Amino acid sequence: MMRLIGTLLLILITSGCASTKKTVLLNDTQSIYDANKILEYVLKDPDDSMLFDLIDKEASETYAKNEIGIDNPEFALNSAIVTVAALKGLSRFDHVAYSHSQAKGNYWYSHYIFSNNNGSYALVDLILAKQDKKLVDVHNHVFRSSVVNYLGEYETHIEQKGYDDALSKIEELIKNNDPRSALEHYLALPEEIRTLGIVHESLFRFIKRCNAEAHQALCNRLLSDSQHEYQGLLRANLYSNLNEYAKALSEYEQVPEAIRSSAPILMEEAVLQARQGNKQEGFALAIDALYRASANSYGYLMLLQVSLFSGEHEFSTELLSFIKKTFEIQFTEQELADFSGDSGFIQSEQYAQFKLGYF
Amino acid sequence: MKQLFTTLAIVLMVWISPARALGERPDVTIMPAPDWADKQALAKLPDTLHKPLHYRLVDKQVNDVTKQTSFSHNRYVFTDAAGVQEGSTVRVRFNPAFQELVFHNVTILREGEAVYQLNQQDIKVINAEDDQQNNMYSGLFDALILLQDVRVGDELDVSYSLSGTNPVLGERFSYFDNLGWGVAVDLLTFKLTLPGDKKVAYKVFGDANAQVQHQQTDTMQTYMVRVENSIAHTVENELPGWFSPFPYIQFTEFNSWLEVQSWAAELFKVNTELSPALQAYINELKTLPQDQAIEQAITFVQDEIRYLGLELGVNSHQPNMPHQVYEKRFGDCKDKTLLLNTLLQALEIDAQPALVSTEKRSHINEFLPTHSAFNHVITHFTLDGQEFWVDPTISYQGNSLNALYQPDYGSALLVDAQSGVLKEIDVKAARHGIDINEMIVAPDYVSPVQWRIESHYYGWQAERLRYQLASSQKKQLQEHSLNYYAQFYPGVQVKTPISFSDNRRDNVITVVESYWVPDFWQSGDSGSVEFYLGAGNVGQYVKLPQTVRRKQPLAKVYPMTTSQRVTLLMPMDVDFSALAYQKSFEDPYVRIHSAMEYDRRRVTFHSQYEALAEYVPVEAVPAHLSKLKQASKFTGFGGSVSEVTTNPNHTIFRDFVEQMERTTKMKFVGESL
Known part of the structure; x- marks a missing residue:
């Protein structure tokens, strides 16, 4: 368990130690509206003491016992630490966009979209206890289950049954870029273990991308073995090959409307359309995303990608000026070259004129 | 008065021969009133008259001693120009296939003098298929008399008789009539004359004070109701279908619902062989798993047999045989029900017709037993202990048995059950x-x-x-x-x-x-x-x-x-x-x-x-x-x-999109999409 937590902490980008100081950041009278604002304040500036003020021993123990089925204070403490670490990891995203909150039983599920300027994103539910509004879990929708549920299942189905080392070995092989051997070890697992969702989720958390030819056999096998609710999101997250990516996007249809029409997903579709030469569709989708991400630089940055790959060089220069003026974001020439890739922007006359005034 | 005639038309059962339906104009004659019809004495006109028409008399006398005949005598005063507009057309609806209409008198009185007497050439007979937009053809006709030179202050006296009943309804006496209308009437009378040995029951609805006088001799019996100064019954909107704003009386010779079941069971007997085409379709259904075959049979009858009610001849109540419906691909409720039942029975499902009333619903049990209580028929069957009530006239239904909308018609009389009781329709709760x-x-x-x-x-x-x-x-x-x-x-x-x-x-x-x-x-x-x-x-x-x-x-x-x-x-x-x-x-x-x-x-x-x-x-x-x-x-x-338009940046996004549309020469927001 501790090894697993250690690994997760690494993945989630962790820092700090547990604090027992109990400054009351969120009190009983606060609504979920205020609680979410405080969460975002912490995400923007993740001070360790404030982070740990978001969790509470009793709330985590109640959650672990009633929702995960594990009545173990040590497990609750560990899972609370991982939850905080996950939040800290999420704070590394370039943009945080709040979507909505939903009450489920004794908990609030606050849905956030975390995204980076490079287009990567995470659709996450931050789970808070209604009582005291304490953070008890983090659920990244790209994966099958929440952090705490994952830990619980791992302990029950992997550690207690003695498959911890076997799974660690496969993870290590993936990390060492040896997917072929990883697949062999995976196939060597007993079928009862291979069919567990927790196994697929563990391995997906280690696989960054599936587009490399060597990884495809492993990815395909894992995807076909798993019955994931958001298979399309998972696939899109794992592939950067355009064809695979388009196929994965088509599976977004199974994803709830709130997620399917969220700005990052719309932007992904917009960029894909632009790269496939469907300029009008790409721009239209980008406008939809801009509508939802109003006043947020993220939307304009994604629109820039659509514009670049659509060959709208003149508009790209106008957009770069707009981003610079409105959001005070200025790119270096190298960054622009990386962004625009093979779009021909850097070689264009419009760029030649534009760069004289931009830099 | 319009309501009076409309209700009459609904109460009367319809049946017409195909020749009539094809356009032959039925005869309407003028003859003296029958001897058995009593003449009602008119009360003195009150000082204040109702507008726009003042009804002095609405008299109905039904005689079932030999051939069932109903004699109507109405008299009203035109008290306003609107009344002249409304009441200057005498309209009597009838079904010439089994009814004979005879006018006895249509007279306009002005200051006590008759200024108009009915002539044969004034009677126009026109087709009255009001329901043809719903694909229902019932063979009804209207006899119209368009009165001329009617003036405010004139008085109209109209009497006529309708004789004959639909033979498909059999010999059992069953009759409904109103004891009040949407207009006030100085004197409203109703009289029923029957042979002395005919046993009927009656029930009055909506007027607890109505007195029914029964007189009996060895050879004759009469039931009489007399209402003086009958009030105008208002008709409020958004009324439940089962509710009648008018008081009415029901007579029936049926002693029990069992007798009604027996009457209906005869009608729904399949007395011919199935055609090869229908048999082939049944064989096709039998190759499917039973649930699927049932679903397919229902969908077929609902969607592939178009709704068309030719309520002509005996088919006002007698369904066409299943093979005829299968081949013609049209039918009304009873045709579709009998075809569906035949298909389901071939699949070893115990399907049977269920008589219902789409208006009275569960209130049908307030009636005395009668075949006239129903206006619709659907299919009932039980599968794995679960009851199904399928209306074969509804099209485009969900095609899974579990998702099928089963209208809740309240109560039904299962024709084959011979149970003698109405059955409560208990449909599975579903989302609507x-x-x-x-x-x-x-x-x-x-x-x-x-x-x-x-x-x-x-x-x-x-x-x-x-x-x-x-x-x-x-x-x-x-x-x-x-x-x-x-x-x-x-x-x-x-x-x-x-x-x-x-x-x-x-x-x-x-x-x-x-x-x-x-x-x-x-x-x-x-x-x-x-x-x-x-x-x-x-x-x-x-x-x-x-x-x-x-x-x-x-x-x-x-x-x-x-x-x-x-x-x-x-x-x-x-x-x-x-x-x-x-x-x-x-x-x-x-x-x-x-x-x-x-x-x-x-x-x-x-x-x-x-x-x-x-x-x-x-x-x-x-x-x-x-x-x-x-x-x-x-x-x-x-x-x-607040303070939106005073913010200097409030148009920044709109300006940006406009700039984008100008530069890219594409339109993204608004009409052109």
Whole structure:
């Protein structure tokens, strides 16, 4: 368990130690509206003491016992630490966009979209206890289950049954870029273990991308073995090959409307359309995303990608000026070259004129 | 008086020979009144007369001693020009296939002198197929007398007889007649004369004070009702179908529902061989698993046999044989029911006809046993212990047995059961209604907003929409929707074409619409803008009826559950949380829930309506309407955002999009899409 937590902490980008100081950041009278604002304040500036003020021993123990089925204070403490670490990891995203909150039983599920300027994103539910509004879990929708549920299942189905080392070995092989051997070890697992969702989720958390030819056999096998609710999101997250990516996007249809029409997903579709030469569709989708991400630089940055790959060089220069003026974001020439890739922007006359005034 | 004739027409059973239906004009004669008809003495005209017509006499006398004949004698005064307009046409509806119409007298009296007497050439006979738009042909005709030179102050005296009954109804006497009308009548009389040995029962509905006098001799018996100064009975709107605003009387010779079952069982006997074509279809069904075969048989009869009621000849009550219906591919309720039952029986399902009344529903048990109580027939069967009530005249139903909408007609008489009792229809609870989810996305306070509407239609609402989809073009439906939304936002434009996805198996249709709305934000005072989130679909069920002060029950659309969630994604976080509320209104008839929530950038208005009963009894109406009135204040949420247009950056997004459209020479926002 501790090894697993250690690994997760690494993945989630962790820092700090547990604090027992109990400054009351969120009190009983606060609504979920205020609680979410405080969460975002912490995400923007993740001070360790404030982070740990978001969790509470009793709330985590109640959650672990009633929702995960594990009545173990040590497990609750560990899972609370991982939850905080996950939040800290999420704070590394370039943009945080709040979507909505939903009450489920004794908990609030606050849905956030975390995204980076490079287009990567995470659709996450931050789970808070209604009582005291304490953070008890983090659920990244790209994966099958929440952090705490994952830990619980791992302990029950992997550690207690003695498959911890076997799974660690496969993870290590993936990390060492040896997917072929990883697949062999995976196939060597007993079928009862291979069919567990927790196994697929563990391995997906280690696989960054599936587009490399060597990884495809492993990815395909894992995807076909798993019955994931958001298979399309998972696939899109794992592939950067355009064809695979388009196929994965088509599976977004199974994803709830709130997620399917969220700005990052719309932007992904917009960029894909632009790269496939469907300029009008790409721009239209980008406008939809801009509508939802109003006043947020993220939307304009994604629109820039659509514009670049659509060959709208003149508009790209106008957009770069707009981003610079409105959001005070200025790119270096190298960054622009990386962004625009093979779009021909850097070689264009419009760029030649534009760069004289931009830099 | 129109109501009087209309009701008469409904009460009279119809039957016509094909030759008549093809256009041969039936004869109407003029003869003296029958000897057995009593002459009623008129009371003196009161000092104050009713307008626009003052009814002095409505007299009905029915004689069933030999051939059933009903004698009608009406007399009224034209007291206003509107009365002249309304009452100057004598119209008598009849079915010449089994009825003979004889006029005895049509006279206009002016100051006591007859200024007009009926002539044969004044009688016009015209076809009266009022229901042909519903594909129902019943063979009815109207005899019309268009009176000339009628003046205010004139008095009209009309008497006529209709003789004959529909032979398919058999020899058993069954009769309904009104004891009150929508107009006041100085003297209303009813008399029934029967042979002395005929045993009938009677029941009066809606008038506890009506006195029925029964006189009996060895050879003759009479039942008489006399109502002096009969009041005008008002007809309020939104009445439940079972409720009659007029008092009426029922006579029946049937002693029990068992006798009615026996009568009906004869009609639904299949007395011919199945045709090879029908047998081949049955063989095809038999190759399928039983559930699937049943579903396919139902869908076939509902969708492939078009509804057409040729209520001609014996077929007013006698169904056509299944092979005829299968081959002609049309039929009415009894034709479709008998065909479906035949198919199901071939699949070893114990299907049988169930007589129902679409109007009286469970109130049918208030009637004395009679075949005249029913106006519809459906199929009943039991499968794995579960009862099914399938209406084969409904088309485009969900095609899975579990999702099939089974109309709740209240009570039914199972024809083959020979049980002697009406059976309560206990249909499986199912979802009927519409759930609407709307999302309005606003990037600022000046650009057109995006409006996405996702509607899920369930149960009978899905079936109604499925029918519309089959009979209309998508473009028409889009136009219809656009016009509807333009009531709220005149500038609304289509963003992406309307789309429909039909899950017929679960009987759910999803409709997705997407619009641009340039006039969502309304300018307010001092640089503010205002918005309104309305739940119009829910609101239509929460509004008060036309007649609020009621003396009659109030019908509800039932079963019905509908909800509407409208979410506005604001350009930025403007805290409306202080205005959040939740309200619930409930009585035994409806449940209404309304809520406004604020969750950063999201203003959500949610409203839900559920009908809990088919109607509200008259004594409960005031409290119910008071509840509705309270709830009607919460069918939408309006808010405003201050200091918007005074912000120098408030057009920055719109300007940016316009610049983008100019530079790229493409249009992304608004009409051109």
